[in-house]
Amino acid sequence: MSYSKELLLDMYQCLLSDRLMEERLIELYAQGWVPGHIHSGVGEEASYTGVLATRKEGDQFKFTHRNVSAYHDVGLTYRHIFCEILGKMGGNSDGKGGINHIADKGKGIIGISGALAGDIPISVGVSYALKMQGGNNIVYCFFGDGTTSRGTVHEAMNWASVWKLPILFIVNNNQWSISTSASEGCSIENPGAGRAAGYNIISKVVDGTDVLSVYDGAKELTDYIRAGNGPAVLESKCYRWRGHFEGDMARYRDSKVAEEWHKKDCLKKFEQYLKENKYITDADVEKMKIDVEAEIQDGIETSEKASQPSLDTIYNNLYV
Numbered sequence: 306m307s308y309s310k311e312l313l314l315d316m317y318q319c320l321l322s323d324r325l326m327e328e329r330l331i332e333l334y335a336q337g338w339v340p341g342h343i344h345s346g347v348g349e350e351a352s353y354t355g356v357l358a359t360r361k362e363g364d365q366f367k368f369t370h371r372n373v374s375a376y377h378d379v380g381l382t383y384r385h386i387f388c389e390i391l392g393k394m395g396g397n398s399d400g401k402g403g404i405n406h407i408a409d410k411g412k413g414i415i416g417i418s419g420a421l422a423g424d425i426p427i428s429v430g431v432s433y434a435l436k437m438q439g440g441n442n443i444v445y446c447f448f449g450d451g452t453t454s455r456g457t458v459h460e461a462m463n464w465a466s467v468w469k470l471p472i473l474f475i476v477n478n479n480q481w482s483i484s485t486s487a488s489e490g491c492s493i494e495n496p497g498a499g500r501a502a503g504y505n506i507i508s509k510v511v512d513g514t515d516v517l518s519v520y521d522g523a524k525e526l527t528d529y530i531r532a533g534n535g536p537a538v539l540e541s542k543c544y545r546w547r548g549h550f551e552g553d554m555a556r557y558r559d560s561k562v563a564e565e566w567h568k569k570d571c572l573k574k575f576e577q578y579l580k581e582n583k584y585i586t587d588a589d590v591e592k593m594k595i596d597v598e599a600e601i602q603d604g605i606e607t608s609e610k611a612s613q614p615s616l617d618t619i620y621n622n623l624y625v
């Protein structure tokens with residue numbers, strides 16, 4: 306596949322931005338700023354960046370509890386994201402939803418359910434609405450390898466296939482579901498792509514440490530979906546670098562295996578590719594880092610200064 310320079314640099318910008326955001330989030334959590342848990346997606350960024358580089362205006366997105374940096378890729382500002390994460394006014398639910406409940410209808414961000422996979426049939430419903438409206442917009446529905454074993458995933462895939470709905474199911478296979486390895490939780494090698502076959506859904510398995518492999522797979526599948534052929538499954542193989550949540554020491558896994566995956570760092574690999582092919586220089590990288598860090602810092606400082614929601618707003622947006 307050939308790539309324009311603009312596409313390559315956009316993808317690098319997103320990958321870098323996602324990495325720096327995920328790293329700052331770990332620091333903020335360690336300093337006690339973040340209420341609740343965070344599930345770091347550091348090391349898994351290419352599975353999101355490569356897929357999201359194929360998006361078009363009007364597409365819809367269902368993310369997960371991990372890689373919250375992806376919200377920025379689809380247009381939410383760091384101010385907005387950090388206000389919600391830190392429980393402050395200025396977030397999408399003025400801080401009452403927190404890190405696991407970032408949503409924005411205007412940007413096509415559907416939001417996520419606390420019960421894993423509860424949001425996948427909802428995403429299929431959104432894709433049904435897109436189909437009724439006509440046009441070629443699609444839903445990007447991300448979830449993890451462990452989540453593929455939930456019953457609702459199968460009901461959702463079945464109806465998406467029967468009704469030929471415009472939805473891409475992206476299975477981010479980071480090899481772990483808390484302390485259960487993918488092979489202990491599922492008897493087939495590819496928990497997403499392997500199961501797609503049972504619903505007559507086409508699929509691809511890509512190297513989640515290589516943003517171009519992810520992009521190529523996602524481009525082929527999204528073109529197929531946009532042409533009206535129905536859903537597809539993309540399974541991206543990567544590795545969860547950190548514990549399930551911050552504080553989980555991940556003693557249940559082999560540190561040597563983890564080290565091997567760290568060597569396949571998606572950001573470093575892509576940076577090397579761009580430098581070798583003379584798309585960027587060391588000076589460009591340094592400049593981009595400074596700009597991204599400044600944007601993240603502005604988001605954090607804004608949210609630190611923002612006020613907490615007042616008590617009299619506690620029942621706002623509650624539906625009974």
Ligand SMILES: Cc1ncc(C[n+]2csc(CCOP(=O)(O)OP(=O)(O)O)c2C)c(N)n1
Binds near residue numbers: 344420453483545
């Ligand atoms: C129905 C349900 N069961 C269990 C949980 C607790 N839980 C939260 S994240 C998680 C692991 C999910 O693993 P996976 O889908 O592979 O995603 P990953 O965390 O690896 O990104 C579990 C079991 C939950 N939120 N909902």
